[in-house]
Amino acid sequence: MEKKVEQVIKKFTESVVNVLGTMAMTEAKPSKAYVKKDNKAKGDISGVIGFSSPSGKSKGTMSVTFTQQSVLGIINSMLGEELKEITDEVADAVGELTNMICGQARKGLAELGMTYEGAIPSVITGQNHSIRHVSSAAILAIPFDTPFGPIIVEVCFS
Amino acid sequence: MEKKVEQVIKKFTESVVNVLGTMAMTEAKPSKAYVKKDNKAKGDISGVIGFSSPSGKSKGTMSVTFTQQSVLGIINSMLGEELKEITDEVADAVGELTNMICGQARKGLAELGMTYEGAIPSVITGQNHSIRHVSSAAILAIPFDTPFGPIIVEVCFS
Numbered sequence: 001m002e003k004k005v006e007q008v009i010k011k012f013t014e015s016v017v018n019v020l021g022t023m024a025m026t027e028a029k030p031s032k033a034y035v036k037k038d039n040k041a042k043g044d045i046s047g048v049i050g051f052s053s054p055s056g057k058s059k060g061t062m063s064v065t066f067t068q069q070s071v072l073g074i075i076n077s078m079l080g081e082e083l084k085e086i087t088d089e090v091a092d093a094v095g096e097l098t099n100m101i102c103g104q105a106r107k108g109l110a111e112l113g114m115t116y117e118g119a120i121p122s123v124i125t126g127q128n129h130s131i132r133h134v135s136s137a138a139i140l141a142i143p144f145d146t147p148f149g150p151i152i153v154e155v156c157f158s
Numbered sequence: 159m160e161k162k163v164e165q166v167i168k169k170f171t172e173s174v175v176n177v178l179g180t181m182a183m184t185e186a187k188p189s190k191a192y193v194k195k196d197n198k199a200k201g202d203i204s205g206v207i208g209f210s211s212p213s214g215k216s217k218g219t220m221s222v223t224f225t226q227q228s229v230l231g232i233i234n235s236m237l238g239e240e241l242k243e244i245t246d247e248v249a250d251a252v253g254e255l256t257n258m259i260c261g262q263a264r265k266g267l268a269e270l271g272m273t274y275e276g277a278i279p280s281v282i283t284g285q286n287h288s289i290r291h292v293s294s295a296a297i298l299a300i301p302f303d304t305p306f307g308p309i310i311v312e313v314c315f316s
Contacts (some may be wrong), residue, residue, distance in 0.1 A: 040246075046282070047292075048206060048280050048282075049208060050207060050208025050209070050210075050219070050276070050277020050278060050280075051208070051210070051277055052208075052209070052210055052275040052276060052277050053275070054212040054213070054214070054275070055212070055275075056212070056275035056276075059275065059276065059277045059278050060277060060278055061208070061277050061278040061279075061280050063280060088198075088290070091290050091292070092290075092292055094292075095290070095292025096292065098292075099292070117210040117211070117212070117213075117214035117217065117275075118208070118210060118214075118217065119208020119209055119210050119217045119218060119219050119277055120208060120217050120218055120219040120291055120292065120293045120314055120315075120316055121219075121291075121292045122206050122208075122219050122221060122289055122290065122291050122292065123289070123290045123291075123292055124204065124206075124282045124284070124287055124288070124289050124290075125287060125288050125289075125290070126282070126284035126285070126286065126287025126288065127284070128284065129282055129283060129284025129287045130282070130283050130284065131280055131281070131282050131283075132246070132249050132250075132253070132280065132281045132282075132283070133278055133279075133280050133281075134205075134249070134250055134252075134253025134254065134256075134257070134278065134279045134280065134281055135278045156278055157278075158278055
């Protein structure tokens with residue numbers, strides 16, 4: 001894997017670990033990231049957020065996909081609640097986490113000379129949905145394990 | 159409704175009508191757009207794409223949500239195929255349409271003095287999923303009717 005790709009993965013990985021640790025008191029353990037040309041993440045709720053460079057020459061998208069079990073564990077820990085199902089409150093919290101993970105990762109990318117502005121996060125709820133980023137560029141997938149179950153972060157650039 | 163909001167709705171509406179007309183030979187008839195603070199579109203496949211101003215001060219997201227029936231009609235017309243279910247090919251075509259609708263709408267917004275760069279589109283597939291844009295700003299919803307069934311376009315800015 002190229003050095004630049006490794007650095008990008010590191011920035012996103014650090015951001016996920018930091019944001020989940022500080023906001024949701026949840027330890028996220030990253031597994032080995034992989035690059036796929038044709039990838040689809042599957043889960044029960046996903047946050048997605050786009051970003052683009054000020055010139056518009058470079059753009060990207062990041063998604064964070066949870067299972068019902070992992071999202072309820074993480075969001076209940078974050079909000080101090082005992083929610084039993086995916087409510088609008090859970091979706092909004094996923095949007096906030098997505099925004100924060102992307103924001104912190106973008107700060108890290110800026111240190112590598114890659115400047116991006118973020119868009120507004122959207123949250124998709126639907127049992128066993130799949131999410132697919134439509135780009136000819138490679139998609140970076142970073143799986144994490146938490147005490148509540150898996151999450152998967154995907155990032156793509158063009 | 160404010161004049162500016164009406165102008166923005168007009169740009170997105172024109173873009174949907176043009177892109178579906180030229181790319182998929184499909185007539186899309188807009189219904190009255192509405193503004194909701196707390197909105198969720200429901201469908202079987204959605205394309206979503208973020209955008210942000212070069213300064214990062216303004217940002218937004220657009221989604222296009224289809225039912226299984228409306229997407230198959232539109233994409234089969236676009237590709238000259240007779241696909242019976244939502245495949246990766248359908249998802250990629252939805253990503254392309256989403257990108258084109260957003261791109262043409264952004265050109266229209268630039269005429270209003272609002273310049274945005276677009277991100278990479280993501281496509282979510284999942285029966286009866288819902289999509290929610292996480293922003294304190296209002297969400298503009300524009301429903302369309304096509305010969306194949308309904309589609310709904312949502313736009314939000316901050």
